[in-house]
Amino acid sequence: MKRNNSRSLHRSCGMAALLSICLVFVSLPALSQKKDDGVLDQQLQKILHKAGFTGRVESSLETRLQRKLNPQLADLGRLLFFDVAGGLHDDNTCAGCHSPSSGFGDTQSIAIGVQNNLIVGPNRSGPRNQRRTPSVVNTAFYPKLMWNGRFSSLSGDPFDNSQGFEFPLPEGTTRFPPNDPIVKQLLVAQAHIPPTELVEVAGFTGTAGTIGPRFDQFDDGLGGVVPLPDESGFRNEPIRQEVLKRLNGNAIYRKIFGALFPEVASGAPIDFTMFGRAIAEFEFTQVYANAPLDKFARGDTHAMVSTQKRGALIFFGKGQCSACHSVGGQANQMFSDFQMHNIGVPQIAPLFGVGLGNVIFDGPNEDEDFGLEQITGDSNDRYKFRSSPLRNAALQPAFFHNGAFTRIEDAIRHHLDVKESVNHYNAAEAGVDPDQTHRLAASGPMLESLDPLLGNPIRLSDQEFRNLVSFVRDALLDGRARKSHLCPLIPDSVPSGMPLLSFEGCSQR
Ligand code: HEC
Ligand code: HEC
Numbered sequence: 001m002k003r004n005n006s007r008s009l010h011r012s013c014g015m016a017a018l019l020s021i022c023l024v025f026v027s028l029p030a031l032s033q034k035k036d037d038g039v040l041d042q043q044l045q046k047i048l049h050k051a052g053f054t055g056r057v058e059s060s061l062e063t064r065l066q067r068k069l070n071p072q073l074a075d076l077g078r079l080l081f082f083d084v085a086g087g088l089h090d091d092n093t094c095a096g097c098h099s100p101s102s103g104f105g106d107t108q109s110i111a112i113g114v115q116n117n118l119i120v121g122p123n124r125s126g127p128r129n130q131r132r133t134p135s136v137v138n139t140a141f142y143p144k145l146m147w148n149g150r151f152s153s154l155s156g157d158p159f160d161n162s163q164g165f166e167f168p169l170p171e172g173t174t175r176f177p178p179n180d181p182i183v184k185q186l187l188v189a190q191a192h193i194p195p196t197e198l199v200e201v202a203g204f205t206g207t208a209g210t211i212g213p214r215f216d217q218f219d220d221g222l223g224g225v226v227p228l229p230d231e232s233g234f235r236n237e238p239i240r241q242e243v244l245k246r247l248n249g250n251a252i253y254r255k256i257f258g259a260l261f262p263e264v265a266s267g268a269p270i271d272f273t274m275f276g277r278a279i280a281e282f283e284f285t286q287v288y289a290n291a292p293l294d295k296f297a298r299g300d301t302h303a304m305v306s307t308q309k310r311g312a313l314i315f316f317g318k319g320q321c322s323a324c325h326s327v328g329g330q331a332n333q334m335f336s337d338f339q340m341h342n343i344g345v346p347q348i349a350p351l352f353g354v355g356l357g358n359v360i361f362d363g364p365n366e367d368e369d370f371g372l373e374q375i376t377g378d379s380n381d382r383y384k385f386r387s388s389p390l391r392n393a394a395l396q397p398a399f400f401h402n403g404a405f406t407r408i409e410d411a412i413r414h415h416l417d418v419k420e421s422v423n424h425y426n427a428a429e430a431g432v433d434p435d436q437t438h439r440l441a442a443s444g445p446m447l448e449s450l451d452p453l454l455g456n457p458i459r460l461s462d463q464e465f466r467n468l469v470s471f472v473r474d475a476l477l478d479g480r481a482r483k484s485h486l487c488p489l490i491p492d493s494v495p496s497g498m499p500l501l502s503f504e505g506c507s508q509r
Contacts, residue, residue, distance in 0.1 A: 040309045041301045047316045048297050052328025055297030057141060058289040064159040065185065069284055076256050077282025078489060080275065085246050085496035088239065089114055093501070094279070096120055097133040100486035101505035103395035104286060106133035109403025109432045110350055113358075121504025122397075127358040128350040128435070130369060132403040137286045137481050138391055140187060141332035147401040148372045149340055149386045151190050156330045158186035165189045168375060182273055187283050191276035192240070240272045247275070252495035288478035289333065289391060296475075304475050311471025314464055321415070321468075323453055324387040335391060335476065340372040340384035341451040344418040345400045346425040347441035348432060356435065367441040369402065383446045392481040394473040398432070406431035409469050416465075417457035418450055 048055075062068055080086060081094045097111045098104040099120045107121045111133045116126035131147050143158050145151040154163035154173070161184050165176035176189040183189050247253045247270045258265035261274055293312065295303030304312070315321045325335040349367040350357035362370040372381035385401050393399070399411035410430060414421040427437040460468065479485070487506030494500065 037301070037306055037309075040306060040313075044296070044309050044312055047313065048293075048327075051316060051322060051326070052331075053293075053297055053333055055290075055294030055333075057333040058287050058294070061140060061284065061287055065284070070260075070281055071285075073260055073278055073281040074285045075282075076260065077278035077280065079256070079491055079494050080279055081282055082491050082500060083494035083496050084498050084501065085250070085494070086243055087114065088242055090498055091116060091118065094136075095490075095503075096124075096501050098136050099503060100489055101483045101503055102397055103135045103392050103481040103483075104137050104486065105135035105396055106403070107397055107504070108132065109348070109398040109406070109436055115358075118499075118501050119504060120501050123504060127356055129357075130359040130361060131401045132398055134388075135392060135396070135481075136283050137288050138334060138389065140185070140284050140287055141289075141334050142336075142338065142389065143186070143330050143332070144338040144386060145186065145190055147385050148375055149338060150375045151186065151193070153186045159184070161185070167193070183276070185280060185284075187280035188273075188276045191279035191283075192272055243275070244270060244272060246496070250495055256495065288481040290480075291391065291478045292475045293471075294333075294478075305470075307467045307470045308475040309471075310464075311467035311469070312475065314460065314468045315471055319416075319458060319460070319468055320453060324451075325390050326387075334389040336387040336389040338386060340381065340386055341453075342371075342383040342446065342449050343385070343415065343454055344383070344422050344443070344446050344450050345385070345402065345414070346404045346422055346427070346430075346443065347446070348402055348404050348427050348436045349439040349441065350436050351438055363441060365441065367439045371401070380449075383449065390472060391476050392478060394477045395481055395483075403432060403436075404430060408473050409465075412469055412472060413465070415454060415458075416460060418454050419447060420457070422447060 081098075084090050084093045084096075086093050092114050095104075096116065097106055097113065097120075099107050101107060101121060107124060108128075109132055110128045111131060112124050112126040113129050114126070116124055119125070134147070139145065141158065143153050143156050150168050152166050153160065154166055155161070161176070161180055162178055164173050164178040164180075165183070165186055166173050167175065167189070171192075175192070176183050247257070253270065254264065257270045257274060257278075260278075261268075261270075264270055264274070292303040292308065296309075315325075322335075324337050324339070324341055326337045327333045327335060331337060347368050349361050349369075360366055362368045362374070368383075370382050372384035373379060375381075388400075393408060396408075397403075397406060399405045399408060404425070404427070405411045405414065407430075422443045425440070427440060428434070483505055487503065490500065490503060490506060
């Protein structure tokens with residue numbers, strides 16, 4: 001972190017004879033700096049207060065859950081999170097995409113799920129899905145999950161299920177109805193989903209068996225490959241049953257679940273709600289929302305340096321960032337309004353075919369992602385994605401739903417002049433992996449329906465831009481989301497006895 005100039009000057013004034021002269025040099029700028037900072041601090045405090053930012057969201061977790069976290073349940077969740085036994089082909093699990101080396105988010109621009117090389121990190125390879133894996137850190141506070149917000153708490157509060165949790169079909173609103181006594185938090189519901197995702201975890205034989213033919217067997221006869229139909233609803237439940245069969249067939253899992261759920265101890269099968277509760281409990285322990293800005297808001301004005309403070313003023317002021325990346329009310333201080341917007345992200349797509357990509361993209365050339373429209377079917381919702389919650393974004397190796405940018409500066413600059421950014425976009429220069437540099441969808445229609453908030457360029461001086469970057473990158477980062485803190489969560493072994501995935505960037509025992 002940058003040091004105050006006056007301080008380093010002070011340090012160089014070692015000789016006693018020079019001390020008095022130094023003091024003159026040091027104290028004058030230091031004094032006015034202090035005064036400036038005082039004004040800056042007051043301005044920022046006022047803005048944060050008005051925006052509803054208290055810096056106390058992390059400590060509200062247990063109050064909002066209305067109970068204490070259960071460390072044993074969380075630890076079971078951690079084992080499941082890392083155990084490839086949850087995937088029907090033993091080659092992927094949550095951590096394969098939500099990696100401890102990048103804040104439990106992706107190591108890739110577009111996620112690689114099943115049929116990967118068992119490596120998690122820059123050298124992961126295998127067919128790509130459609131989107132980048134967001135971090136699970138702090139998701140406990142998200143009222144809407146996913147890039148297009150398709151899993152949501154209808155009350156607008158992830159801790160309040162009085163109106164139920166809405167999921168796309170086949171779950172709809174029926175699986176997690178209002179006031180369910182067990183599935184009370186959105187993440188518990190969400191954890192029912194990934195294991196059924198063919199491209200993410202399950203693999204392509206679905207329920208036909210756990211060994212045998214895979215992805216490439218579902219050849220469309222024209223040289224392409226198609227996943228099983230998603231919307232039919234026939235497959236989610238059978239896949240869950242298959243995963244449960246594995247857990248129930250494992251003595252160690254039965255013992256651990258049994259210690260937490262008395263009915264399992266007395267012979268009942270492990271069910272998927274138990275799986276979901278364990279995973280969610282682990283996710284609840286992964287709340288890292290004590291960044292410099294939080295400390296500042298709680299009164300520690302030294303927690304941020306002045307460049308970050310100035311950047312914050314731009315973020316909440318002339319940059320208009322907080323219009324979408326909001327903090328008050330239902331935003332739960334997560335820097336997202338949890339609404340979907342079209343901000344014109346360049347549409348890169350992987351090559352499609354065996355071993356390259358396994359999701360058919362949208363649009364006539366199958367190289368687009370329609371975002372919210374996929375859920376609503378309304379073409380006005382085309383290209384709309386959820387305002388990304390920005391905490392700990394500095395730890396991401398790529399940005400936006402498709403990782404079209406790999407430098408946070410570029411992601412921020414994109415917002416300031418979207419048309420300029422899109423028209424000059426070059427995937428290779430943006431740093432994305434070579435297999436995603438071949439297909440770039442036409443941007444015309446996307447730019448026509450751009451969110452009006454970003455319709456006109458926002459002009460910032462170089463210094464203002466640097467301040468803004470330093471705010472987003474450093475002042476929203478909680479050091480506990482770094483890999484030095486998350487890699488140690490990789491278990492030494494998992495109950496299935498299957499080998500762990502290999503996490504690059506985490507030195508595994
Ligand atoms: C193939 C990679 C992959 C695997 C494996 C995977 N996820 Fe994800 N996860 C994603 C992607 C991609 C998204 C965003 C998908 C979208 O919006 O369309 C996501 C979204 C999420 C979200 C919502 C985050 C947010 O910001 O809204 C949570 C929570 C989550 N996953 C948890 C899990 C859990 C728990 C598991 C294991 C049971 C898991 N994931 C397995 C790729 C993966
Ligand atoms: C019109 C709403 C809107 C405004 C205004 C806005 N953003 Fe965003 N921002 C978004 C959306 C939507 C995304 C995700 C887009 C996607 O992935 O397709 C996003 C993504 C980002 C990301 C990437 C995060 C990630 O996880 O990939 C950063 C960084 C970011 N915004 C910073 C800013 C800054 C800084 C400003 C102010 C200059 C700003 N945004 C203004 C809506 C907005």
